[in-house]
Amino acid sequence: MIPGHTPTRGHAPLRVVEHPGVPGRLRSALARVLPPRPGIASYSVLMAPPPPLTVVVHPRTALPARMPALERFVDASAADVPLGRHPGWLGVLREGLGHETFALEAVEGGRTRGFLPLAHVASPLFGRFLVSLPYLNTAGVVADSDAAARALVARAAVLADELNVRHLELRHETAVDHPTLPTTVGTKVHMRMPLGASPDALWKKFDPKVRNQVRKGEKCGFGVAWGGAELLAPFYDVLARNMRDLGTPVFGRRLFAEILAAFPDRAEVCVVRDGARPIAAAMLLHGRGVTEVPTASALREYNPSCVNMLMYHHLLLRAVGRGQRAFDFGRSTADGPTFRFKKQWGAEPHPTAWQYHLRAGGASDMRPDNPRFQLAIRVWQRLPVGLTRLIGPPIVRGIP
Secondary structure (H helix, E strand, O other): OOOOEEEOOOOOOOEEEOOOOOOHHHHHHHHHHOOOEOOEEEEEOOOOOOOOEEEEEEOOOOHHHHHHHHHHHHHOOOOOEOHHHOOOHHHHHHHHHOOEEEEEEEEEOOEEEEEEEEEEEEEOOOEEEEEEOOOOOOOOOEEOOHHHHHHHHHHHHHHHHHHOOOEEEEEEOOOOOOOOOOEEEOOEEEEEEEOOOOHHHHHHHOOHHHHHHHHHHHHOOOEEEEEOHHHHHHHHHHHHHHHHHHOOOOOOHHHHHHHHHHOOOOEEEEEEEEOOEEEEEEEEEEOEOEEEEEEEEEOHHHHHHOHHHHHHHHHHHHHHHOOOOEEEEEEEEOOOHHHHHHHOOOOEEEEOEEEEEEOOOOOOOOOOOOHHHHHHHHHHOOOOHHHHHHHHHHHHOOOO
């Protein structure tokens, strides 16, 4: 007797018994290829179980071999894909900030079902953290099913335990429902605006006050330049000065050099000059359909000239010129000063859902708005810019 067959008397017609998981095409095909046999009226079709969903942790040495597959998966995950989602950021953060990085890949039957990039942020001052991802506003899980997303989160929590970090931080926009992520912080919002199809259409979207401020900046005769590594020095001069004035340690110049090197056709720098002096600067990241500005600065003494308004108009024009559909101004505290600055251009708030697996301390312990950092901020604002450029990067690389 053949296992799974049901013998009957006589020569009844062949019947393929329907089982859950047996597609109709397969039943029809079996009915054609399995001839009737004496004493057998039907065959019971037993399907093999589906392949298991597993999560592979790729260390940096194994990542180059998997990079093409991960890039294709992320690229197919949505109609608009910010450059901040690119798996290449793992290399940028490793080389630019010195972080150990990991790529978690959910695999089922040899097919990628999800991806989670992680950076191990370690500092003798602040401790250890596992973050997806530092510097970027949005990262976290990219998955094509809830099961894959949950599997990635579960493995990330285990990795956090293995590395003995203070917490795991996943910078999501939509929360993943998982018991290892009981804490979600959504006090910040992403500010994004749809772009016009042409410079003229973009200009018509602005209210009269914005147009007047842009025109004021134009009348000052400032020069605007675009480029890559050749503009890194003036870009960093403005950034370091502005971050000192804000009381915040500045990222090292190496990080921005690595961004430009990793994405030569999609990352660029804008510098605005008053004569030979750089007075405003920004970095743009061009993804598919959306342009982001993760870093932008202007010297405070030039605020009356509206140089910042002039620069942002050029940033928006650059995105329109590339045929982008949206512009991401970055995160802001709702109703705060930067929120109002971005909203005047037409940007609208979109929620954040930064999720935490806490092992020691709280989710807000390392946030700049924590009251315990206020004295340090005031002291930092009084330091010489040259000193902050020297000691700032080793400090900020350890802050998640």
